[in-house]
Amino acid sequence: MSVSTERTISVTVNGVSRETTVPVRRLLSDALRHDLQLTGTHVGCEHGVCGACTVLVDGTPVRSCLVLAVQVDGKAVTTVEGLARDDGRGGEVLHPVQEAFRECHALQCGFCTPGFLMTMAAGLEARDRTTDITEDEVDEIVGGNLCRCTGYANIKKACRHAAGLMKDGDGA
């Protein structure tokens, strides 16, 4: 007895086009983690509340536990594995939000971190970078994800720090 039908989808994941056959009921989070073995995207609740599973779909932050893999057919998905840039010499250049998280001690266990990084990267890239970030903007960017370890103070600090780096034209 088979309870599901399958479908082949093509998705650009972190800049690489991939074709994969998935059951139609497969969540995007599971497809990324299990079918594509990109385990950097984490699952904290599977009901869309914690934000740990956030990835970018065509540049927009999306909770991958609330999306079916078949829904991203033909789209571009960016996960935390694709956040740093290739430096062209076999190394990588971290995205400013990654630099800022490390500099500001904005992670402890790191489980929520990929979701915050993706949300913050998109949020900071979308804003007017010539201006200083306001506290309201920081609250808006950081406010939708759960972290049980850090108490958020250093995540907010990292957001300000990354905004500063991006204003100075560093990276991304």
Added chain:
Amino acid sequence: MTTKLMGEPVRRREDLRLITGRGRYTDDIGHGALAAAFVRSPYAHARITGIDVDAALDVDGVVAIYTYEDLVGPMAEPLPVLIPHPQLTAPRTGYPLARDVVQHVGEAVVMVVATDRYVAEDVCDRIAVAYEELPVVVGVDAAREAVHAVHEDVPDNVAARHHQETGDVEAALAASTHTLSFTQYIERSACMPMEGKGVHAVWNRDDSSLRVHTSTQASTSVRAAIAAKLQLSLEKVEVVAPDVGGGFGVKIVHPWPEELLVPMAAIALGQPVHWAEDRREHFISSAHERQQRQEITVGYDDGGRVTALDVRGWHDNGAYTPYGIIVPIVTATQLVGPYAIPVYRVRIDSVYTNTVIVTPYRGAGRPQGCYAMERTMDRIAQDLGLDRAEVRRRNLIGKDEFPYDHHLTFQDGRPVIYDSGDYEGLLDKLIALVGWDRAEERRAEAASRGKQLGIGMAMYVEGTGPGPYEGGHVQVLGSGKVLVSTGLTSQGQGHETAFAQIVAHELGVPIEDVEVTTGDTRRFGYAVGTFASRAAVMSGNAIALAARGVRAKALRIAAEVLEADVDDLEIDEGVVQVKGTPGTAIPLRTVAVLSNPLRYAFDEAARQATQFAGPGDDSKPPVAVGDAPGLEHVDYYSPIRSTFASGAHAAVVEIDPTTWEIEVVDYAVVHDCGNIVNPMIVEGQVHGGVAQGVGGALYERMAYDADGQLQNASFMDFLMPYASEVPDVVIDHQETPSPLNPLGLKGAGEAGVIPGTACIASAIEDAVGRRIAAMPISPTELYDLVRSPDAERVPAATTGVPA
């Protein structure tokens, strides 16, 4: 000179892999394994009358289905009572899969193994379990009344009666000038790490060995439990805690049923098996903490000095007692806090309810104890019209009274003797930090904005770093790399960084050369685990001692080579040199090579140690009697008793009298954890703890209904704080080193959460002038309270030191 590393905010070496998606948590391991899923009880108390799996057998991809009937040998026996105690007279534990009776919603009844998790859950859906419902006991009061019994053979629902006293409390109360009595409650919350539990087991048929990755706080002990329960020889079982996405206590409990069942299936099926807990499973089948009813009677003199304290408590331990009575013991013994209490009696009954088990959650009984003691201090102040800070000050143990013996027995079976501290210093710093003396001005200012402002404080003393022991291994390789391992596990506390700092400092090597492994039984087999703020104290000191052993050996070997006196040598930046004569030196990596006399060379470094490499001393064996090859050392730290950290918190709240929304506008922390290895990490721990403290005070509760159904078993309904709910925290440090351990450390992991409920309750009471006797408190409850004609009024507080 090697850069100073101890006490510095060294950036974490864990971070790079975690910010690039290269961390490895249990669920990231073992692609392609079979997946396990569980059928769990939908009833809080019921007898299983039948399990029908027929409809499940023809699902494509089902591999195996297990019920209690399939368990053999020790697996068919109850799970272990991990921490037996003479006062735990009626311990009860469940079975890996329920046998006959289920005692809480979420108890595992059937395990399914299938080709993937989706299929495994399809199979679970087709399994029909028939139940006959039994009466349900929810909450401490129902357990105490014992109209119904959770366990048939424990009719009064009392698992344990914990009792300690330091004198004749009734006589002391009778002799007290003033007494007052009151009752208060604190609700359930839970650790809620963002990563649930998870187990991955691989059985190697060829050499009959088992490797288990599990999201645990105690890998060595999980290993021993698996070996015992599955009847395997210990050396055939390895357990690894990989990256773990937070623990906060829930992952110290072991073996979880899944930690035994998943390996059992892997062995039976000869294939890797994997289980990742989902969030609902975590709510209904892991562990909670905190619910207590407290009846307190205190005697005091005209000056507000406590003369006697009598605490009668009821602690909800849930359906089973695998972790013994650690939480009520910690409440009982840490309740006295920084105060000199001349006569103290505490009696806590640990009672069964048909709910998820109760085991330590960060703070582990201390938040409840602090809540009891600190609210008592507030009441004495209110009764006498004294400043709440002043009443505390008058009761504090003096700076010159250490070591201070409370004549109580702590959770490690050892006496509660405070090793060092300066509690008045904490209080002074807190008053300055939060602006305690300006509260009335702020109250007036807030009132002008239509807000009711209140301020509260709470102090605590926290026994940290209990034994029995931890160990460390330090080894210098011929490459110059320094390998460090300890058996204790990590869940995000930055141990790799802190321990590397310690080794770099002790050994005189660049921190970049140091590699730290924690929680992997392949590397270090003896350990207790990560709990009770003990990692830095226990493993930190063990690793320091191991590094000192390596250093001594390195100096001895180098002294021979350099023909120098050991006392004239130093190690700096990985080079052993004669002090003041930089030319006379040998790299530590060369010393490592020489420490291991070789027959065979396989690289340039090894060649230096082979038998024809240089003139040897023919009169001695290559390895001296009593010596061992290699530049490595293992050492252990086993403390005489716990070391006691301390702190003081203050909260300022503003309440909107139209919505009764409670906002914590200021939160001040003064913290003393002795010497600090890495202040950045310590402050991170404080921030995280405070957020959990605020959550526990204002938002988080486990909403069980009378049928034992958890009504809010999701992140949608169980309200953990987002960034918007957590106040900015200002922190001041005080350092009173512990005289008990070589590095002078005290634990720092739990402190931030302990006084949250107590100080926020105090602040709300101060703001609204109504007695707050149950926490957490929601805006709705506060609204009901201020409107209730029965609510007890609280006299306006006096703040600032009276003239």
